[in-house]
Amino acid sequence: MFFFNYVTRRFALALPTLFGVSVICFTLTYLLPGNPAMVKAGPFATPEHLAEMEHQMGLDRPFPEQYYRYVSGIFKGDLGESASTGRPVSQDFLQRLPATLELNLASLLIAIVIGLPLGVLSAVHRDTLVDHIGRVVGIMGVAMPSFLTGLLFVYVFFYMLDLAPSPLGRLGSGLEPPAHLTGLYVIDSLMTGNWTTLRSSLHQLMLPAATLGLSAIAPVARMVRSTMLEILESDYIKAAWAAGLPRRTVIYRDALRNALIPVITISGIVFGFLMAGNAVVESVFSWPGIGNYAVTALLTKDSAPIQSFILFVAVTCVMVNLAVDIAYGLIDPRIRFS
Amino acid sequence: MTEMLEISDLTVHFQINQGAIEAVDHINLTIRRGEILGLVGESGSGKSVTSFAILRLIRPPGRVVSGSVHFDGIDLGSLPEEQMRRMRGAKIAMVSQTPRTALNPLLTVGRQISRLLMVHAGLSTREAEKRMLEMLRLVRIPAPEKRANQYPHQLSGGMCQRVMIAMALATSPQLLLADEPTTGLDVSIAAKILDLLRELSTKTGAAIMLVTHDLGVVAEICDRVAVMHAGQLVECAPVRDLFHNPAHPYTKALVRSIPRVDRDVVLEPISGSVPSLINPPSGCRYAGRCEWTMDRCRVSRPPMVEAAPGHVVACYGFEERRVTC
Numbered sequence: 107m108f109f110f111n112y113v114t115r116r117f118a119l120a121l122p123t124l125f126g127v128s129v130i131c132f133t134l135t136y137l138l139p140g141n142p143a144m145v146k147a148g149p150f151a152t153p154e155h156l157a158e159m160e161h162q163m164g165l166d167r168p169f170p171e172q173y174y175r176y177v178s179g180i181f182k183g184d185l186g187e188s189a190s191t192g193r194p195v196s197q198d199f200l201q202r203l204p205a206t207l208e209l210n211l212a213s214l215l216i217a218i219v220i221g222l223p224l225g226v227l228s229a230v231h232r233d234t235l236v237d238h239i240g241r242v243v244g245i246m247g248v249a250m251p252s253f254l255t256g257l258l259f260v261y262v263f264f265y266m267l268d269l270a271p272s273p274l275g276r277l278g279s280g281l282e283p284p285a286h287l288t289g290l291y292v293i294d295s296l297m298t299g300n301w302t303t304l305r306s307s308l309h310q311l312m313l314p315a316a317t318l319g320l321s322a323i324a325p326v327a328r329m330v331r332s333t334m335l336e337i338l339e340s341d342y343i344k345a346a347w348a349a350g351l352p353r354r355t356v357i358y359r360d361a362l363r364n365a366l367i368p369v370i371t372i373s374g375i376v377f378g379f380l381m382a383g384n385a386v387v388e389s390v391f392s393w394p395g396i397g398n399y400a401v402t403a404l405l406t407k408d409s410a411p412i413q414s415f416i417l418f419v420a421v422t423c424v425m426v427n428l429a430v431d432i433a434y435g436l437i438d439p440r441i442r443f444s
Numbered sequence: 445m446t447e448m449l450e451i452s453d454l455t456v457h458f459q460i461n462q463g464a465i466e467a468v469d470h471i472n473l474t475i476r477r478g479e480i481l482g483l484v485g486e487s488g489s490g491k492s493v494t495s496f497a498i499l500r501l502i503r504p505p506g507r508v509v510s511g512s513v514h515f516d517g518i519d520l521g522s523l524p525e526e527q528m529r530r531m532r533g534a535k536i537a538m539v540s541q542t543p544r545t546a547l548n549p550l551l552t553v554g555r556q557i558s559r560l561l562m563v564h565a566g567l568s569t570r571e572a573e574k575r576m577l578e579m580l581r582l583v584r585i586p587a588p589e590k591r592a593n594q595y596p597h598q599l600s601g602g603m604c605q606r607v608m609i610a611m612a613l614a615t616s617p618q619l620l621l622a623d624e625p626t627t628g629l630d631v632s633i634a635a636k637i638l639d640l641l642r643e644l645s646t647k648t649g650a651a652i653m654l655v656t657h658d659l660g661v662v663a664e665i666c667d668r669v670a671v672m673h674a675g676q677l678v679e680c681a682p683v684r685d686l687f688h689n690p691a692h693p694y695t696k697a698l699v700r701s702i703p704r705v706d707r708d709v710v711l712e713p714i715s716g717s718v719p720s721l722i723n724p725p726s727g728c729r730y731a732g733r734c735e736w737t738m739d740r741c742r743v744s745r746p747p748m749v750e751a752a753p754g755h756v757v758a759c760y761g762f763e764e765r766r767v768t769c
Contacts, residue, residue: 341545347501348540349560349611350533360548439595440549 109435109442116431120424127420128180132173135413141165146189180417186410188403195414199396204289205276206395209318209388210380211290212311216319217326217376222369224323225330229338230357240331244324252383256317256390263313270313271306273391278306314391318384322376329372333365340364366437374430378423447514448651449475449498449619454511456490456497459504463723467493469675470511472748475619480645480652482662482683484698485672488721491655492541494672495621498653499532515619534564537612541624541655543604547596553607554580554592557614564615579610583640602633609637613644620645623655638665659702663687668754671695674719674729676745681755691757693734728760736761 143159144151151159160166164175179185185195228240256273263270271278276291284294284303291307294300337343338361346356385397392398396415403411435442456468468490475481483491496502498513500520513520515536520528532538540546548556557579558572567575573592580588583606596604605625612620622641626634642665645652654666662669662683670680671694679692690696697714716733719725728734731741738760746760 341540341542342548344501345538345540345546345608346548348496348499348532348538350529350531351560351563352529355563360551363550364548438550440597443595443598 112435112442113432116428120428123424124421127424128177128417129173131413131417131420132176134416135409136169136172138409185414185417188411189408190403190406195410198399198411199414199418202394202396202399204291205393206381206384206388206397208276208290208292208311209314209393209395210377210384212292212315213318213322213380213384214373214377216315217322218373220319221323221326222330225327225369226334226357226362228327228331229334232335237331240327244327247320247322248324250320251386252317252321253386253390255320256314256387259313259317260390271309273313275392275394276307276310277303278310281306314387314393317390318380318387321383322380325372325376326369329368330365333368334361337361337364363437367434370430370433370437374426377426378419381419381422447474448477448516449473449653450514451494451498452512452514454494454497454513455509456493456502456506457509458506460722465721466724467506467675467721468497469729470745471672471677473670473677473680475651475653477618478645478649478651479667480642480654480665482666482669483653483655483672484657484659484662484669486657488674489672490675491657491672492623495538495623495653495655498621499536499538500528501532530564533560533612533617534615535617536619536621537615537617539605539608539612539620539622539625541627543608543625543628544596544601546608547604549596552593552595553599553604557592557607557611560611561614575614576610579614580607582613582644583607583610585610602629602637605629605633605637606640609640609644613648613650616648617650620650620652621655622652624657625654626656626658626661634661635664641665659698671698674724675721676729677748677758678730679755679757679759681751681757685752685755689752689755691751691755691762692730692759693736693761694730695757728758734761 141156141160143156143163143165146163147156147159157166164172167175183196185199187193188195188198191198224240224243228237231237260270260273264272277283281303284291284300284307285298287294287297292304292311295303295307338357343356343361346360351360384393384395385401387393388395388398389401396418400411400415402408403415451471451473454468454471454473455466458465458467471490471494473481473483473494483494485491493502493506497508498515498520500508500513500523502508508521515531520531523531547553551559554573554576558567558569558576561567561572561575562569565572565575577588577592580592585591585603585606591599591603596607599607609625620641625641626637629637638661641652641654644650654661656662666683668680668682669686671678671686671692673694679686679690679695681689681691686695687699690699694714701714714733719729719732725731725742727740727742727744728746731737734741741760746758748756748758749762751757751762
């Protein structure tokens with residue numbers, strides 16, 4: 107019951123944030139230079155034609171009214187129309203979203219699977235070789251821009267070693283996507299037992315996920331390390347040693363479980379950051395996700411997709427934070443019962 | 445042999461940039477079966493470090509430079525780590541000075557006790573749970589079934605300390621290292637905890653090393669007292685003997701600094717402060733604060749001499765004062 111209230115309260119707190127996000131997002135595009143009516147009417151439109159177009163698009167209305175129209179549109183699932191694809195942005199988005207989710211989740215998984223043990227080892231063997239190697243790997247991952255790592259990976263693993271497939275999309279050529287269940291090819295092909303597709307989709311996913319994941323290893327590993335160091339010095343860990351608990355229990359049960367809260371926080375932040383940062387990686391690997399879509403829209407000054415992308419990333423961040431808050435409660439009884 | 449724990453010549457240093465902190469300096473101490481030994485001294489006198497050294501839990505930058513600890517005739521220093529781990533919590537248990545923070549916040553208190561029983565006594569989950577409830581009852585926690593399922597933050601400080609004691613005694617250890625078990629507790633609750641310790645020690649036959657800076661606590665429950673000053677042991681005596689005939693100037697000063705209600709005396713603070721333990725001078729470390737300091741006190745360290753049967757003291761001035769007094 108405590109927990110239900112906690113979740114409800116967290117959810118209520120997320121609502122004003124979402125409102126703020128929509129205001130900022132709308133204001134940004136409102137203030138941006140350039141006239142959407144001009145884009146739509148074409149370069150040879152007469153001033154009368156332009157005014158007519160502005161009136162049609164509601165651009166001559168006062169700011170609050172325009173905002174109201176925009177928000178009520180969102181609630182009806184109307185995100186506007188893309189000038190370049192000529193289709194509703196919501197449709198384009200839904201179609202591309204699974205690709206992005208698949209890539210981001212895979213990257214997050216890589217970051218946690220590598221970052222978490224790396225952080226624990228660095229903390230337990232503080233100031234030894236393991237710690238230094240972890241630090242160097244982490245700094246490199248952060249310092250290298252994703253497009254460079256991506257290109258480097260393509261050059262080495264595809265061009266030189268021929269270990270990876272060509273960086274073009276989510277499946278090898280000639281393969282049909284698996285039956286649409288979740289839209290994530292890896293999971294769909296796993297669920298339908300389509301091993302050829304599974305192999306190919308994992309193969310295609312490998313390099314982009316590694317590229318994106320590499321940039322996220324460092325924040326995870328550093329956070330785990332510093333939290334673990336602090337917790338290993340805590341009274342209850344000293345008491346656990348003094349009580350003769352096995353080393354594995356002390357480090358991996360007692361200490362790590364206590365260290366999980368900050369780790370979950372950073373994972374949430376990292377996921378939001380991956381959402382925004384995937385645009386570049388998706389472009390490098392021709393990954394048909396929403397990041398790639400937004401970059402294309404940016405290059406053609408197609409405003410509706412850009413606006414929707416910003417809104418989408420912001421909403422995702424808010425949602426992830428909500429999920430993080432709920433996860434806190436599940437892990438820590440002090441939050442659950444207060 | 446009646447000595448259960450024999451600490452000989454124990455020295456612990458902590459290496460820092462400015463040099464070595466000589467936290468514990470050539471200490472000799474024994475604890476007998478079933479006795480309660482008080483280890484007293486000001487903050488920073490090396491009391492806690494000594495108990496961690498007994499458990500072989502001094503970690504870098506700390507280092508045991510010399511000395512040995514024998515428990516039941518076994519040299520703890522020569523045990524493989526895995527065997528040493530089985531000693532901790534099972535044969536030698538520790539009660540921490542910070543009950544609230546020494547319990548894992550994410551586990552129910554019942555679970556923290558029962559898992560120790562599973563690790564050390566090899567009990568099944570059900571047996572461990574049964575014994576855990578017995579222990580909670582033994583330390584007089586009301587409604588143990590309910591409390592066992594609660595988390596440390598839902599318990600009061602005194603309650604947490606009872607849980608710590610239940611945890612330490614669950615595996616029937618032969619020696620309990622109680623590191624300031626009553627700091628941070630209300631006086632009335634502290635008294636109850638002390639009573640509980642003494643009672644449980646009588647019941648289970650466990651010896652207790654009670655680390656404290658509170659001479660009142662010592663007078664209350666200890667059989668013998670060892671006094672530490674700046675990492676050195678200065679005096680060790682049966683409790684009555686120590687209070688009535690303190691032989692070391694530092695002990696005298698400590699005894700004089702106890703507030704009394706029955707007599708109208710002005711409390712005397714001990715002049716000066718604990719000397720720096722970073723590369724301290726040879727000789728008696730109390731020399732800088734002592735009213736009896738002689739030349740040789742600053743040169744070499746006074747040896748332990750017997751003042752009375754079972755009463756030892758490390759002070760050059762003692763012999764001379766005994767003549768004059």
